[in-house]
Amino acid sequence: MKKKITFFMICIVLLILVSGSFLFFKNNSSLKLEISSVKIHDDEYINAMNSKKYDVTQYFIEKYGAKITNEFWEKDFNGEYPYKVLADKTLEELLRIHSIYEIAKEEGYVDSVEYKDFIIRFDDENKKREESRKKGETIYGLSKFTEALFLEYETDKLQKSYCNDLNNEGMKISSDDGRRYYDENKDTLFIKNDDFELSFVKVYYESLGLNEEEVKDIKSHMVEVSKKVDDINSLLYLASKDEKLKDYLSHETILSAELSAKAKVMGDVLDIAIELEKGEITQVLDQNGCLYLIQCINRVSYDYIPYEEVKDNINKVLRENLYDEIVEERARNLAISNDIDNIYKFTKKNIK
Structure with a gap:
């Protein structure tokens, strides 16, 4: 009996040690990056990084005629390294995304800017759509999101929520601003087809x-x-x-x-x-x-589409442009804590 108790206690201790080790490694990411005191999860960084890969490869193809080989990301192009450019672009993208979510949190559209809560919303949305599918209900858009597509879907929804509330900063468009946009763009955007x-x-x-x-x-x-x-x-x-x-x-x-x-x-x-x-x-x-x-x-033959017919569309465009400016301004002012050499190292390690 004593031997059984001893064996049982050893198993518990081992389980605690294993669990503790797992939590230690899980909570001590090799990516030490925070935006406005919010920890950036490894997966969050890698997803943003993957979204910028194409832009970076195109940049080096157009500027240097680069070939995308296994050695491409670490190759030196006149002092420019693709993996470092990718890291810089990834940080810019993360700042943009966190600006959107900080503004959305302030307006009450989301409760948190944390990645873990984003994942909860992502999973909940997919579960809701799966339940609707099983019930034979109409599903608008995709029946299931990938993480990248859900980010696009949610940030687009947040933009619409902000822009549709005329009480938000910059969302009241004056008739003078609308007319000015119409006059500046009527030769390219508002000519009525014959x-x-x-x-x-x-x-x-x-x-x-x-x-x-x-x-x-x-x-x-x-x-x-x-x-x-x-x-x-x-x-x-x-x-x-x-x-x-x-x-x-x-x-x-x-x-x-x-x-x-x-x-x-x-x-x-x-x-x-x-x-x-x-x-x-x-x-x-x-x-x-x-x-x-x-x-x-x-x-x-027709002349221009009358201003009154396109006024609502113009106001929508101007609101979206102003929203983008607000997001950019917020991104410039966000506090970012990182060790850039560590970011470069992490990026190089996780490029596939």
């Missing part, structure tokens, strides 16, 4: 696998038809009567509001037609394995 009515013959001979003689024959018919187009005989009428061309003939009316959507399916035609005035017709064009003959039947 309405178009087009007829066109389009023969994508490369895709159709037509031989040289077939292409030459169709092109000849297109040239002959183009010569006959006048005020009485339109391309639509003439091509519809031509046995070689009628199967390649289209007629489209594109209203101003539809232009962007239409450009996704017939952008090549619109790129050509944009220069045509009412009644004008192109020559027969041979571009990228395709023959084109396009006539603008009608075109309604």
Whole structure:
């Protein structure tokens, strides 16, 4: 009996020692970094680091023509080391993220800026979506987040919460500020697209696998038809009567509001037609394995979209811009405690 008690006590002691060792190593991270007295968790740093890898590789590719090999991160490029640049960019990203969460905490949108609490919210959101999925309920967005996507989702939500509250700093946009933005950007952002009515013959001979003689024959018919187009005989009428061309003939009316959507399916035609005035017709064009003959039947030209129609969108953009400035200002003023050599060492060790 005594031996059993002794053995039992030894097991307890060993368990305590093992648990204590685990906690010691868990709580004594090799990354000694704090932002405004908030400890940065290893995983938090590594996630931010991974989000900046692409930007850093592109920088060295564009500036030095670097090749991304196993030796890339520790290679010396005129005194610049990729792993050190990555560490610097990671710190900037962490400052940005913590600025967002500090502002959100002050406004009552989150209770904590700690990474461990972020993970709790992340897990809770995924559990909630999984339960909704099992119940057959509608799920808006992703059915399950990765940690990186949840960070993007939550920070976007925090931005919207801040910007939608006009009592928050910088969120009341004056009509003068709105008008000024409109006037400065109307030539690029607020020109209203024209309405178009087009007829066109389009023969994508490369895709159709037509031989040289077939292409030459169709092109000849297109040239002959183009010569006959006048005020009485339109391309639509003439091509519809031509046995070689009628199967390649289209007629489209594109209203101003539809232009962007239409450009996704017939952008090549619109790129050509944009220069045509009412009644004008192109020559027969041979571009990228395709023959084109396009006539603008009608075109309604517009000026700028009125300010009143875009005022709400302008105010939204200005609020978001001001929010970004507030976040940047906060990031510049956050206290950061770190040993940069240790950060570089940690970054080098954890690059995969």
